[in-house]
Amino acid sequence: AQATPPGRGGVGILRISGLKAREVAEAVLGKLPKPRYADYLPFKDADGTALDQGIALWFPGPNSFTGEDVLELQGHGGPVILDLLLKRILTLPGLRIARPGEFSERAFLNDKLDLAQAEAIADLIDASSEQAARSALNSLQGAFSARVNHLVEALTHLRIYVEAAIDFPDEEIDFLSDGKIEAQLNGVIADLDAVRAEARQGSLLREGMKVVIAGRPNAGKSSLLNALAGREAAIVTDIAGTTRDVLREHIHIDGMPLHIIDTAGLRDASDEVERIGIERAWQEIEQADRVLFMVDGTTTDAVDPAEIWPDFIARLPAKLPITVVRNKADITGETLGISEVNGHSLVRLSARTGEGVDVLRNHLKQSMGFDTNMEGGFLARRRHLQALAEAAEHLQQGKSQLLGAWAGELLAEELRLAQQALSEITGEFTSDDLLGRIF
Structure with missing residues (x-):
């Protein structure tokens, strides 16, 4: 894929990811560069003539953005030169142009990024203000994901406690009514409300x-x-x-x-x-x-x-x-x-x-409830707000089951559904249809 915008520029960058990246390096450069070192080399056509010369970077997997072998060629930014180099690469068998977002998709599938971080890349590129750019970078660095993962972990501990109570039916009512589960549940609900408030700010910052x-x-x-x-x-x-x-x-x-x-x-x-x-x-x-x-x-x-x-x-x-x-x-x-x-x-x-x-x-x-003093914030999308709202609804339903009927199994199910909704944000639980819309 071309990593620089179309048109004329001082530098033009092509990136190749996957099993064929090594073959491209050997065919175009005549050798495999030293990993993570910048080599100044000619970029050669099939007959050995130079098409351009520039910097070549080699990132063997899994230590790369996508988790695969990645070759980066940094040449001159003329559209004709880049087009010639791209055509040369595509003459090699098994190579194709990357789909839009495919590099980020591969990074997600190879556990280099979670889903919220992958979305943050596009948000950072599209940021229309300094504050939006800073918040998108926070999301890319994992600020939003960390908040969500903290909630998921808290729900995991709570589910363990509730399901332990279910396993001892003679003591289940005592477990559920001693106030500890309610206190933990209220703590998770309060934390979720705080994340939702920040997410609404992030959504305003992104979408306006x-x-x-x-x-x-x-x-x-x-x-x-x-x-x-x-x-x-x-x-x-x-x-x-x-x-x-x-x-x-x-x-x-x-x-x-x-x-x-x-x-x-x-x-x-x-x-x-x-x-x-x-x-x-x-x-x-x-x-x-x-x-x-x-x-x-x-x-x-x-x-x-x-x-x-x-x-x-x-x-x-x-x-x-x-x-x-x-x-x-x-x-x-x-x-x-x-x-x-x-x-x-x-x-x-x-x-x-x-x-x-x-x-x-x-x-x-x-x-719109926008807080201009939001420090360390993150960007959020509509799907994130929907997932957080769904999780909040399940937690409230679970609380009703706890206080109204001491129904441990129903509470456990609501906690599971809340956890599932949160996991959709980071991609721990997601559908192929959602991935298709994002990437």
Whole structure:
């Protein structure tokens, strides 16, 4: 596989892993380099002519990234040179181009990485902020896996204790009711809750929050997008319906990625292009994590969204969080800031002057529970959150069995299922279907 991005560069790297790596070294280099030493050698074609020259590194398995024999060729980064070298290697029997993610997959299958660490490689490459990169590196170095493995080990000890009680039925009730198992179980639940809280932070850091700005035409939606983005991302005019399509901006608030989406003004439109834009606006609204309901403060004194535009509120998904943004405070003279109205947050600001926009930024950060002081954190994916939630549910069910019926066998089964859910995170227990989706 080519380990450097396509295109021109100072250095181009090819990596070969597997049983045939030794044959490639002997064919292209004329010898097998000394393990883990850099050799400056010519890279030769089949007829012995030099295609390039550069650094060759030889990592015999299992002491390599994949656990297999690995050869790394570091030549010049011209696409023609790399293509010639790759074609030369592929003329050898039994060689093929690696699938995307196959090197990491082989590292996982050969116990060089667990599943969470393998996923962290892609997250580190895709990191969009310094904090995301640091957290991805923590995951790659095993921070997340260590927390999960600690929980699995604690459940193993608890299962041993519970199953020992089951093996002595005459004393089972005494074992289960003496308070020791409940105390241990509560300790595991507390530790799991702490990991879940960190994982939610890690998921926010990786995936961000999707925020849609919606409202009537000329409410100032595009001006707010520009204010949040810190640049002129959208055209702003006094003409209603200027924005006809969806505009997206990716920003960061103290390290948290935020996907801000500006939409067409919502109204009954006769223009076909504008109507399509409004349909797209509703599609984005229905997929949002939060909606900023933009209101022109010069047109109404109302602050309750149901009073401002009942038809709009009625069409929103039931549990979709809404923040009402009363714009044009520089004209109305309203006091800038944030308040609560009938369960909805209300922010008063001026998108044109930027006054009050920082209040909105802080509100968005706090509404997602993002902690900017997260030290030593890790990144998490949706599947990790689901596995942790499943484990938590089984532990609560097990606790109910313990306290409600002293049912040792049912408690043991819930502990086993919780352990299985946690093991899916690191890949100790996983399905081929899951591996196919990840790699």
